Amino acid sequence: MRVLIAEDEVVMAEAIAEGLRLQALAVDTVHDGDMALQRLAVNEYDVLVLDRDLPRVHGDDVCRAVAGGDVRILMLTAAGDLTDRVRGLDLGADDYLTKPFAFAELVARVRALGRRARPAAPPVLERSGLRLDTAHREVFRDGRVVGLSRKEFAVLEELLRADGAVVTTEQLLERAWDEHTDPFTNAVRVTMMTLRRKLGPPQVVETVTGVGYQIR
Numbered sequence: 001m002r003v004l005i006a007e008d009e010v011v012m013a014e015a016i017a018e019g020l021r022l023q024a025l026a027v028d029t030v031h032d033g034d035m036a037l038q039r040l041a042v043n044e045y046d047v048l049v050l051d052r053d054l055p056r057v058h059g060d061d062v063c064r065a066v067a068g069g070d071v072r073i074l075m076l077t078a079a080g081d082l083t084d085r086v087r088g089l090d091l092g093a094d095d096y097l098t099k100p101f102a103f104a105e106l107v108a109r110v111r112a113l114g115r116r117a118r119p120a121a122p123p124v125l126e127r128s129g130l131r132l133d134t135a136h137r138e139v140f141r142d143g144r145v146v147g148l149s150r151k152e153f154a155v156l157e158e159l160l161r162a163d164g165a166v167v168t169t170e171q172l173l174e175r176a177w178d179e180h181t182d183p184f185t186n187a188v189r190v191t192m193m194t195l196r197r198k199l200g201p202p203q204v205v206e207t208v209t210g211v212g213y214q215i216r
Contacts, residue, residue: 001026001046001047001114001175002026002027002043002046002174002175003020003025003026003027003028003045003046003048003049003110003114004027004029004030004036004040004045004047004048004049004071005017005020005027005028005029005049006030006031006032006033006035006036006049006050006059006062007029007031007049007051007054007076008031008032008051008053008054008055009051010031013029013031014029016049016103016106017029019103019106020107020110021150023107023111023150024137024150024151024154024157025154026154026175026176026177026178027178028043028045028178031054031055032054032055032057033054033055033056033057033058033059033061033062034056034057035056036048036054036057036062037062037065037066040066040071044174046071046072046113046114047071047072047073047074047110047113047114048066048071048072048073048074049074049076049106049110050062050063050073050074050075050076051076051077052075052077052088059075060088060091063075063091063092063093064091067092068092072094072095072113072114073094073095073113074093074094074095074096074097074106074109074110074113075091075093075095075096076097076098076099076101077098077099078098078099085098095112095113097109123135125157125160125161126160127160127163127164127204127215128204128215128216129141129142129204130156130160130199130204130215132157132160137153139153139156141199141200144200146199146200148195148198151177151187151191152191152194152195152198155172155176155188155191155195156195158171158172158175158176159205159213160215162214162215164214164215165214166208166212166213166214167212167213168211168212169188169189169212169213172188172213173185173187173188192205192207204216
């Protein structure tokens with residue numbers, strides 16, 4: 001899942017971003033509405049965490065501009081009375097959370113919106129002896145617990161979600177890394193090497209030369 005955080009309070013934006021990254025999500029941050037619109041125009045995001053009181057372009061205008069598209073919008077604001085919540089939802093936001101908030105609730109709401117943004121997948125993905133529990137972030141290989149890093153978990157989830165189809169390197173970079181990742185990096189190859197090592201033999205992640213990877 002890829003998330004854009006549009007929040008003018010830099011410390012809060014980075015705290016939210018780091019917390020979501022710990023949940024194996026790819027996260028970018030911006031601090032004004034103009035940059036939010038620019039990023040949304042060039043990158044595909046599943047969820048936009050949108051502060052309402054943004055400089056340059058107000059959060060309401062950002063919401064109005066992108067509502068109805070593929071991205072799901074979670075609006076954040078210090079204004080929490082009923083009128084404000086109704087207005088935010090009327091602008092096209094999919095959900096609304098007032099500050100201060102419990103981080104666990106933010107994570108749950110982001111994940112719920114992400115499930116709506118992408119084709120529905122079961123909470124437990126299974127294939128070729130692998131079992132990945134997205135809710136508890138657990139992976140098993142033939143009943144054996146496999147400890148994975150956040151990035152390895154995200155890559156394996158994308159491969160399992162593909163249900164046997166090939167996933168390209170570009171798709172993995174788009175879904176599991178953020179926009180600051182060099183498109184010519186070998187991060188995918190390195191992550192795939194450590195993932196295969198941890199999963200153990202026989203290898204279930206196949207390389208499709210010149211295309212990408214798949215789990216048959």
